[in-house]
Amino acid sequence: MNDYSPPPVLSAGPTEYTTRGQRQLALAARGWFAATAIGQLLFVAFILLFYYFHILTGNYAAWDARPLITGYVAGDAPGNRQFAIHVLAAAVMTLAGLLQLVPAVRRNWPSLHRWSGRTFLVMAALLALGGLWLVWARGSYLTLTGAIAISLDGFLILGFGAMAWLRARQRDFMAHRRWALRTFMVASGVWFMRIGYIAWGMATGGAGIKSGMSGPFDLIWGFATYLLPLAILELFLRAERSRPRAQTAMAVALWLCATVTLAGSIGAWVMMWSPYI
Numbered sequence: 001m002n003d004y005s006p007p008p009v010l011s012a013g014p015t016e017y018t019t020r021g022q023r024q025l026a027l028a029a030r031g032w033f034a035a036t037a038i039g040q041l042l043f044v045a046f047i048l049l050f051y052y053f054h055i056l057t058g059n060y061a062a063w064d065a066r067p068l069i070t071g072y073v074a075g076d077a078p079g080n081r082q083f084a085i086h087v088l089a090a091a092v093m094t095l096a097g098l099l100q101l102v103p104a105v106r107r108n109w110p111s112l113h114r115w116s117g118r119t120f121l122v123m124a125a126l127l128a129l130g131g132l133w134l135v136w137a138r139g140s141y142l143t144l145t146g147a148i149a150i151s152l153d154g155f156l157i158l159g160f161g162a163m164a165w166l167r168a169r170q171r172d173f174m175a176h177r178r179w180a181l182r183t184f185m186v187a188s189g190v191w192f193m194r195i196g197y198i199a200w201g202m203a204t205g206g207a208g209i210k211s212g213m214s215g216p217f218d219l220i221w222g223f224a225t226y227l228l229p230l231a232i233l234e235l236f237l238r239a240e241r242s243r244p245r246a247q248t249a250m251a252v253a254l255w256l257c258a259t260v261t262l263a264g265s266i267g268a269w270v271m272m273w274s275p276y277i
């Protein structure tokens, strides 16, 4: 079916690794996942405490307490409804996606893995289609380049998600794992965008960021927000099958990613999310 020889790092147990490089890579992958889980749980906490709270209490206009592109518009029932569906689905998808990457769930509760996997893929598709509607039908974008960038992310979510589902149906689980991880990366694109802005802002003081998201950093980050994590994932998938030196180098890179992820996530919580709840 394929030429995957060593145990996949994110699904095998720590005792299944034989070489030092594999153990280093496995540990770094877990470190990156722990940082990502913390950051995504903070994002979910914000969505629940801000958007769920205002939707459940019927106070849609309160969304605009945040600097949104369009947000709530009085009299625009279809647009407001789509926005509400979008943010409600965002929390469910993010939680289901995290659950998919926990090795113990896959090993011990395969039926939970299957159901949360279906939930993740359906919600990701809903977010991508609804997001495309918000951009092109409602007109929620600041620059045309930004609109194209987020739309490409939407198409990648749909394409990669379909491949992950197809490979699982075909019981080609190694290929399924690769496509599922790619789907996780592109579906996390909007989260990477937020924590990336904060991490970049903290590191450079906001170089290349302009109002209306029209600065050089804004335009590049619009695409890199999902293409960079995808590229790092591809390097990781190759490193799994590579020589120990490549595995050690990849492990170092992943620890660096984990550090930036954690710093960006904590910064996003402090500056972007918690002030509104």
Ligand code: HEM
Pocket (backbone or CB within 6 Å): 047, 066, 067, 068, 069, 070, 071, 086, 087, 090, 091, 093, 094, 124, 127, 128, 130, 131, 132, 134, 135, 140, 141, 150, 151, 153, 154, 157, 186, 187, 188, 189, 190, 191
């Ligand atoms: C798949 C994962 C996605 C998640 C988790 C997600 C999450 C969110 C959240 C939480 C918001 C509220 C804005 C905020 O408070 O920051 C939002 C708004 C929005 N999203 Fe998404 N989204 C996703 C995908 C997409 C895609 C693929 C597109 C476009 C193709 C998109 C387009 C939009 C638009 C246009 C808004 C409205 C912005 C505004 O009016 O200010 N989203 N999204």
